[in-house]
Amino acid sequence: MAEASARARRAAERRQQILDAARTVAEAEGWAAVTSRRLADVIGYTQPVLYAHFAGGKTEIMRTVALGGFTELAAAMRGAVGRKTGVRAVTAVAGAYLDFAAAHPSLYEAMFQLPIDARFAQEDAETELRSAFEALAAVLGDGHDETATEVLWSALHGMSLLERAGRMRPEHHANRVAELAARFGSDHG
Amino acid sequence: MAEASARARRAAERRQQILDAARTVAEAEGWAAVTSRRLADVIGYTQPVLYAHFAGGKTEIMRTVALGGFTELAAAMRGAVGRKTGVRAVTAVAGAYLDFAAAHPSLYEAMFQLPIDARFAQEDAETELRSAFEALAAVLGDGHDETATEVLWSALHGMSLLERAGRMRPEHHANRVAELAARFGSDHG
DNA sequence: TAGATCTTCTAGCACTGCTAACCTAAGGCG
DNA sequence: CGCCTTAGGTTAGCAGTGCTAGAAGATCTA
Numbered sequence: 001m002a003e004a005s006a007r008a009r010r011a012a013e014r015r016q017q018i019l020d021a022a023r024t025v026a027e028a029e030g031w032a033a034v035t036s037r038r039l040a041d042v043i044g045y046t047q048p049v050l051y052a053h054f055a056g057g058k059t060e061i062m063r064t065v066a067l068g069g070f071t072e073l074a075a076a077m078r079g080a081v082g083r084k085t086g087v088r089a090v091t092a093v094a095g096a097y098l099d100f101a102a103a104h105p106s107l108y109e110a111m112f113q114l115p116i117d118a119r120f121a122q123e124d125a126e127t128e129l130r131s132a133f134e135a136l137a138a139v140l141g142d143g144h145d146e147t148a149t150e151v152l153w154s155a156l157h158g159m160s161l162l163e164r165a166g167r168m169r170p171e172h173h174a175n176r177v178a179e180l181a182a183r184f185g186s187d188h189g
Numbered sequence: 190m191a192e193a194s195a196r197a198r199r200a201a202e203r204r205q206q207i208l209d210a211a212r213t214v215a216e217a218e219g220w221a222a223v224t225s226r227r228l229a230d231v232i233g234y235t236q237p238v239l240y241a242h243f244a245g246g247k248t249e250i251m252r253t254v255a256l257g258g259f260t261e262l263a264a265a266m267r268g269a270v271g272r273k274t275g276v277r278a279v280t281a282v283a284g285a286y287l288d289f290a291a292a293h294p295s296l297y298e299a300m301f302q303l304p305i306d307a308r309f310a311q312e313d314a315e316t317e318l319r320s321a322f323e324a325l326a327a328v329l330g331d332g333h334d335e336t337a338t339e340v341l342w343s344a345l346h347g348m349s350l351l352e353r354a355g356r357m358r359p360e361h362h363a364n365r366v367a368e369l370a371a372r373f374g375s376d377h378g
Numbered sequence: 379t380a381g382a383t384c385t386t387c388t389a390g391c392a393c394t395g396c397t398a399a400c401c402t403a404a405g406g407c408g
Numbered sequence: 409c410g411c412c413t414t415a416g417g418t419t420a421g422c423a424g425t426g427c428t429a430g431a432a433g434a435t436c437t438a
Contacts, residue, residue, distance in 0.1 A: 384433105384436085386434085407413100
């Protein structure tokens with residue numbers, strides 16, 4: 001028993017090591033640099049060990065990293081909003097969202113570029129995704145169905161990607177957030 | 190001279206062949222299937238021929254395909270809007286945009302996932318990009334600076350990606366377009 | 379017809395994700 | 409204690425990727 005749990009613990013530790021390595025390398029050099037040989041090197045083992053912990057290979061590793069990202073994003077949004085309401089709440093959540101995407105571009109990429117196969121506005125979605133969606137829905141206040149939240153999410157997602165891709169004028173970042181908050185912070189039929 | 194132009198014409202034809210092949214294969218099987226060997230096969234030559242026409246390799250081929258996509262997108266948006274104004278114009282342009290993205294997912298992917306290195310709201314941007322941006326700006330009417338257009342573009346871009354990724358409820362597509370039009374079709378300080 | 383040039387191919391490099399087969403070290407048990 | 413099973417790790421290799429150097433072939437020029 002003690003042996004078995006020790007075994008399991010060591011396995012869990014290495015599993016976490018792999019995830020940490022993947023995220024670290026990805027953030028530093030992009031996902032293209034996250035190769036199986038590279039990860040094996042970082043954790044001090046050889047390639048096939050990765051497949052012992054993640055049968056799905058690189059894809060499953062990315063997916064796991066991505067789910068952790070949703071948890072972090074949800075926390076960041078909730079922390080930024082606090083007890084604010086209306087335009088101020090939307091401004092806060094938008095700022096937190098865009099800051100998160102800008103600070104962890106590779107993590108964000110894994111979260112959205114990857115087919116995680118789940119809708120946000122759906123009860124049986126992964127709890128990580130659902131939690132992030134609800135943090136966003138909260139700022140729109142009552143009287144709004146989930147459609148409005150989907151649209152707000154769309155705008156934030158698109159903006160973060162276009163800003164990162166250099167398609168938006170960087171000096172107008174604050175203006176865009178204000179514009180967005182004005183259009184989503186007050187009511188519309 | 191006639192020989193030289195014949196030579197040039199044949200080169201241009203093969204160049205176009207390569208672009209067509211890339212787009213066809215990409216639309217059918219995704220960009221991962223667009224390999225240099227595959228393209229060479231389709232046009233009936235061997236790999237190195239591709240590099241004679243596109244020194245930048247696969248990246249340059251994708252970039253060229255992408256620029257053509259912007260021209261098509263701009264035309265689709267202008268055609269859909271016609272002489273409409275206000276909420277009806279935004280609805281039309283949003284519909285055209287999202288339809289385009291849904292109809293040509295791989296082309297759209299190349300247009301935005303690739304670092305084309307240009308901002309939309311910028312005078313010296315590639316004319317293809319600039320044209321598409323202006324088609325979008327037109328529906329917002331006068332009295333709006335380019336910030337509002339950037340935000341609208343963000344929302345459309347994000348929505349098209351999230352719908353394609355399966356993160357949005359498909360049956361609420363029309364609701365999202367209506368929601369978006371309501372928030373962008375009327376004035377806001 | 380001889381020579382220069384332009385075009386195309388063969389062959390191969392260094393890399394990718396992934397896997398089969400072997401080898402070794404540890405744990406369970408008579 | 410010593411055997412035997414099993415889990416964990418390794419080496420070696422497959423099929424595929426983008427890309428390129430150098431040889432061979434076709435075509436136009438003089």
